[in-house]
Amino acid sequence: MKHRFQHIVTVAGFCLVGTVILDACQKNYESVPLGQTATIDDVFNKQDSAGTQALLFLANCYQAALPNGHNRVGGDYLDAASDDAVSSSSTVSAVQQIATGQYSAASPNADDDWSKNYTAIRDANIFITNIYRVPLNEQLPNGKPAIAAYRSEARFLRAWSYFELVKRYGGVPLLGDTVFTITDNAQVPRNSFSDCINYIVSECTDIQDSMRTESMVNGNSYGHITQGAALALKAQALLFAASPLYNGGNIDPNNPLTGYPSYDINRWQLAAQAAQTVINLAAYSLVPSFTNVFITQASPVGSNTESIFWVQVGTNTSVEKTNAPSGYTSAGGNGQTSPTQELVDAYPMSSGLLITDPASGYDPSNPYQNRDPRLAATVFCNGALWLDRPVQTFDGGLDKPGGITQQTKTGYYMRKFMGPFESSNPPEYSNTVHDFIYYRYAEILLDFAEATNEYSGPSSAVYDVLISLRQRAGIIPGVNQLYGLEAGMDQGAMRLAIQNERRIEMAFEEHRFWDIRRWKIAAQAYNTTPLQGLDIQQTSAGLLIYNPISVLTTTFFDPKMYFYPIPYSEVVKNPQMKQNPSW
């Protein structure tokens, strides 16, 4: 009996354990982990008439496509890799590597955005191919369905990303609406430069009518891409296509990836017309104060009627803290950007005359007197007022103390984009709008002037553009009301005038770097002389002595560096991918 009882207890015990194990197999957790519940059907939800998730995905598309240009490339402005500035960094900065040709296919430069842009293109394609599953109710103020506008925004972002690629690499693979899966063969060949431009232009043309216009923007939709942006992108794509590097100056005329086989003047006409279209919208105009362009929000929400397309950055003090002269320790200033003497010398006198003009009255011993006000708005020169004291970039000055602290290499600091802190006391920065503007009206005007001059010569319309910019800048009209411009310039002289105007008007806005390439003057800009700065000595009597110094010997391997190399791994992993010439 006793044994039997023991058996029963034991067997029951083991059964109990078995039951517990079986019980453990019962479901008591969700089968899909929280955080991974969202599938594409949830993002593009067939029941979601507000489109909440889909619009969040669109935000991701924006995020992926639009970089903040402030100190973007390894902590520096892209233009610090051109002849306009150098990085103040004591180490070999990313922009210095670009300016001195230290990059290759295997170790790409810091502006190599191949992967980043294809990520943005993939995201845009997901949105473009799926958004129509969402029964979005929203309407634009003009009664049109907003869903089309949102889809067009994604198409814009895709076209914009392609254009970013084309600027860097020439023709790139066009993927259409394809979203590759893990089983797809993604070994796609490059499309020609011409195909890419055509694609970007046709996309912009297709979407322009479905997008918001400037006047439809309200406080909530502020930051969404508008019709003006699409037309501006089209204008810029066509301007590039008409430019010497691609149009007549193809570094490898038989290579459709790097440009057109021959020159066609009609490309300039298309560019001029495209810029004219933006002008004709009559939605944009120049802001009276040059400095306000960069620190105010766009109309109709803000007063900035000039801004067409920008990345929403918001308000902060980081531009000031990163780039302001380094002697303002309490406010913070890291003096990251050192503009070159070449840039400073490009600014005319307040009369509009170039400093090389004997009539300009330029005084090398007092070089910053009576200059184009845009100089002071773009560059801190020695003696400029900032945070209630003069900037001291002479040797041993507060902003160039020597030793190992980061400080200017050229005797200049960058002023552009900063808030009006000239006489702030206490010397502190406050939050300032730092949206980075990609396209603004002034540039469209310059695009128009450049294309028109190339197509039909320096007409009065071309003069008018330069005059309007100089007028706004605060240059004295002069007796002939030409704001210092020479009357009756020929096409070549006007070309130089436009190029110089573009340089000084658009400095640090990521134009100079690309302009010297598309104009095919990069070899000259980089290789002629080392970049210059000033060594300013203050005598005991307080007298300033200005000595030019060389700050950086730049190198440009002509012509291969007109294009970035396609990343080595992309070429070697994809037999269809052709590398750029000489890389």
Add this chain to the structure above:
Amino acid sequence: MLHPSFKKCLLGLVGALLLCLEIAQAHGHFHKSSPVRGTVVDEYGVPLSGVLVTLKRTKISVISGQDGVFSIDALPGGTLVFSHPLFNISEWKIKADTAITIRLSERYLPNPVSPGKAVEYHDTISLPAIQEERINVLYGRTNAASFLGSISTVGNEQLSTTPASSYLFAIQGRLAGLNLDQTAGIQNFNSGSLTNTNTILGIYVPTNSSGPGPTDNSEFNMTLRGHAGSQGQNPIAIVDGVQREWYSIDPESIESVSILKDALSTNFLGQNSSRGALIVTTKQPESGPTRLTISAQTGPQTALGLPTPLPAYQYAYLLNEALENNGRTAAYTEADFNAFQKHTDPIGHPDVNWYNTILNKNPLLSRINVNAAGGSNVAKYVINLNYMDEQGMFVTSNTNTYNTNLDLQRYMINAKIDVNVSKDFEVQLQAFGRLQDGNQPGAGAGTILSNLLSTPNNAYPVYNPNGSYGGNTNFTQNLLGQVLGSGYDLDHLHDILTNLTLTYKLDKITKGLWIKAAGNVSVQEETIVNRSLQTPVFQQVTSSSGDTSYNRYGAANPQSNTFSTTAWSRYRFFQLAAGYDRKFGNNSVGAELLADQKRSLLNYDLPSELTNFAGKLSYNYKQKYFAEASGDYSGYDRYEPGHQFGLFYAGGLGWEVAKEDFFGNLFPWVDHFKIRATYGRTGNANVDYYGYYIWREHYTSSAPTYAFGSSYNEGGFNAFSEGGAPGSQELANSNATWEKADKFDGGVDLVFLHNTLSFTADYYHERYFDVMQQRGDNIQLIGIGYPAENIGRNLYQGAEIELTYQNRVGNFNYFFTGNASVQQTKVLYMDEQYEQNSWNVHTGRPVGQLFGYIANGLYQTAAQAAASPTFAGYTPQAGDIRYKDLNGDGVIDQFDLAPLGKGRPLIYYGLTAGFNFKGIEFSALIQGVGNREEYANSQYMQYVNEGFLTQGNVFTQAYQQVLGRWIPENAAVATSPRLTAGGNANNFSPGFASSSYLLQNGNYWRLKNISLGYNLPYQWLKRAKIGSVKIFVDAQNLFTHEAYKGMDPEVSLPNYPIQKVVNFGIKLKL
């Protein structure tokens, strides 16, 4: 160590001896001289039975009885020899016809040695059937004789001489095939919080931890036969039969550690069977009178491998040189050098050796261990209590009411009770509890150590004249301030584990049948209390009028008081097994069926479940021919439903050659000779290393958001992006499956010369396939990353040998044991991108081969530099490293990357020798690695080797290493390239790759452990009823021979350095 199956015949002898005893007593005395009577006891003073007592140089022998008493016919002047397989052999000279008590001391090696064939003279005694020796294997114990796999074991005597916080310190160099590489000197302080969150569909969800779950090993990289933990291939730790990542257990508390290396012995791990098993068995219950062990020990620690910083004047001088080499202006003047060197201006020109300032030379490591075991045949128990305090090396201050030092304290209780409820039914219960309290300075030990590495001697003064901490705009925190004045963090870890095992013998149904049920629950939680603060620093400035004022830098944050959980986990494990073991004449058969499931809950993740349905069949004929087969249908629920289960199987054969008559006749001096081989298919479910549910395609939030709206808050939600694993931005891998391996292991076990010399050798050949890696044509054009896929094939092969010799001369018992392993790996297939140059190809080279540029000395002249190929855009100068242009295209680029080093098979070894003589115990372990190469330029080694790196606006510290820099005057003997400030693109991370210039010979051997102890004579203790008192001193890492002197061969900076410990203690047994 010896293969435990060697023990078979030896322990058989014990059984034989026990039987002899009864017969001997029954037969009475054979000789007529007056008997010498005595008692034999063990180290606890507990009577020891089964000891063979022999009159030296005669064949007269008796065996001690249950009460330890023996009686032998002998005369004074004769010598008695006391032998027992588990104890050192002892001789005693008979002095007078009085009762004596002899205490035997335990052998150092767990492998018993035969007392010899001394029983032969009792011609009336025949050897009984051999009692099997059982060894600890996966989920239980098994017959050593029939074990066909590859195993290495260390026992408590070997472990307990290591003064350390974890048993891993003690097994380094002692287990063949297991290579331990120390990476840090103390357990990491865990300060990561669980409360980081993502937003998904508007809900806050904490980030998933995924991965393998928490481990308390942050000090060692463990590789078994070359399989690294970085790919989730390190061995699975099985602590008392349960899979747990537990390593922070006092070496004294452990009975044995074994490593199982082959496919057959790990088959029951199913989805994890590729990884091998580290079987850790804590002290086991032992019946008999209570045996109590108390030990207390403490020892100062000394950090090894700290670099020597340059004094300020040298630093300033060399920084000037570096700046001038960069074409920049000098930063210091002659007057500065003088002020630094003569210390005339300690505030303006400080020269602080931070190593001497913030480090305490000899922090203590202290341990107390109490172990009690005993019981009857019905119930037996063991209770183990352990306390440990490991102090860190930072200085402390009496002005703080709290401790700021790095510190690790541990309290552990481990209790086991085995109860035989009836003759057939056994219940085993284990309760294990562990509390661990970590402490660190509020600034964080890791932060302080990396600041220590980078802060120059002249950065700032320690204190200002007004007593405040020194600092300036570039150094807004003071190192000593971070050590003493930053508050503290507390790390509380607690574990509780209970095991219950029920075993029922069903011999009544059919003989040899049994069933077993085992269950385990355990919880672990770790929290951090942050009581840190920040003390501002001040710079003294003197105005032109001579007034002194102070500028404040850095925040003054009051002490915080926050609490968060850093890890939380819960495990439950059930196992049901039924087995059948029976012998039919010469045929023995065994069978086992097993089902188990381990469910782990980590933090807020969904539980993961590993399930096994396994079975095993074994057969042997006359203990001479062996065969075994095993299969496991095993599943892991982190794979896609429908693709979670797989079959893993293994088989083995063995032949005990020494049992063949022909062999015994030919080689009578060979006691044991077994040939064995196993082969099997194993798996490794390491998918968690690649992300949480990587098979599931989904959309997830990404942190940065695009802010629409004029107030930039319209997009206040996070944006969406696609992914396969959270945060990875990769495609989902819906085909993910476990890695697999086909493993062969063949070995021989040999014992000769009356069991004094034993030898084991193993050869293995492991072909891994479906190894997770990214595909080669993972082009970026698709706009998203490719996930890890089951692509790779790797070959691992190697051999291990173990050799042990134990013998004695009189009372001098000595031993020698050594093991050596050699291993080589080869990439059989890797989905590589196309490489046009053979030297760029990875396939066919060792797994994890380092590639880099081949250095060819330094440029000695500017002309040389100008004429040579170099990196695009770099202008080399004299004193720069010259690299070989392998493809001859005039530039150094990715096509010139070649495998670095010789790629020879790695060798690692350990040699232990020692003796026991009249109460004096000595042992020493030398552990070493050969054919090892180390790349001496990790991110942090650059601080040491290169110096003057950019840190904000200033330059980092430089060390003695830079004194050998190239300058024209010492061009021929320079040991490093010319100095540069702010990093150099050519010399130290050429093209962001590696360089052979910095690849060093990593061979080393250490006097890992040395131990000397003295046992007080038993005569002094007997009356106090104390079994033994041992006073001892042991030392860890006393001496290191390293081929490359620039850094410690194991622990690299700025990890907490490896420690030399000299430990003093006392151990009582009663």
